[in-house]
Amino acid sequence: MQPPEIFDRRRRRMRRDRIIAEFTAYDFLHARMVEETLDRLASVQRPFERALDLGCMDGKIGTALRDRGMDVISADPGFRFAGAAGGVQCDEDRLPFADASFDLVVACGGLDQANDLPGALTLIRRVLKPDGLFLGAFLGAGSLPRLRAALLASEARAVARLHPQIDVRSAGDLLARAGFALPVADAERVTIRYASLFRLLGDLRGAGASSLLAGSVTPLARTALARAAEHFAAAADRDGKTAETIEIVHLLGWAPAPSQPQPARRGSASASLADALRRPKQD
Structure with missing residues (x-):
């Protein structure tokens, strides 16, 4: 029996198609994730040949990977984003790629x-070749506390409009459960100041990134x-602007390979993210 779905897949596809024309005016958080992810990739002391840009949106990261000499396949849940990148339309939990298709x-x-x-x-771990690398970033727990508090104060059913959030510790546990070797999860906080709630909602x-929860949710009453x-x-x-917080969770994991170091006992880790990124390529 399939569990009930949290998010409306059709609504998500349609919303991504709708925003493509003006996305560059609102992509500052996505651009920050891309920049940080590319910085982390630059710290990896090994080459990559074939990459999957999953959730490609405007294709910035795919372009950057191609500039580094990689063969890149782009994929996005939105038809128009996927088409603009010359890629494949698919959801992250319904990948159409064969096992061991990518090394990044x-x-x-x-x-x-x-x-x-x-x-x-x-699925991401399965489409990676042995000793392939996964890098991810998404909005995590602790994001938008002012907005969430305002909605909860405004109506009794506000919880039906709020996405569940994943904290950094849970994200690391999920990487390990998915079978990644040397999993690392960390987070950064970004503060954005808004003159009004309506500017935040517009962004x-x-x-x-507005609500995609499944089910019938009526618009918020005036x-x-x-x-x-x-x-x-x-x-x-004092200047009339409210500080809103965004927490970005970053993920790193390697597809298992026989030559990799074996994980230490849980709770005894001393390796930093930088150490994990600098692992040399296995022969």
Whole structure:
């Protein structure tokens, strides 16, 4: 029996198709994930030949990987994003690729909207060749606390509009459960200041990050929206702007290979993310 789906797949596809024309005006968080992911990849002291850009959106990371000499396949849940990148339309938890097809998989910004995240990570590990690398980034737990508080204060059913969030520790556990070797998860916090709740909501819509929860959810009533806006404004600094927090979770894992170091006892790890990135290529 299939478990109920958290997110509406059709709504997600349609929303991504709708935002493509103006995405560059709202892509600052995605661009930050891409930049950080590429920086981390640059620290890996080994070459990669064939990469999967999963959740490619505007194709920036795929272009950067091609510039580094890689053969790149792009994939996105949105038909128009996938088509613009010359790629494949698919969800992260429904990959159409054969096992051991890539030596690098990069997923920036979409895994937090996957219905089956454990399944998606397992599929990513399966499409990697032995000793292949996975790098991911997504919005994690702790993101948008002001918005969440404002919505909860505005109506009794606000929880039906809020996406579940994944914290960094759970993300690391999911990597290990999916079978990745040397899994690493860490997080960074970004603060963005908004003059109003409506500017924040506009950014979320433009980035395709507004609610995608499955089921019938009626639009927020005007009175409830006004209460939420007042609650958001009440948290403003002296200049009238409210500081909102985004937490970005970064993931790293290697597809298992016989020559890799064996993991130490749980809780005894002393390796840093930089050490994991600098692993030399296995013969």
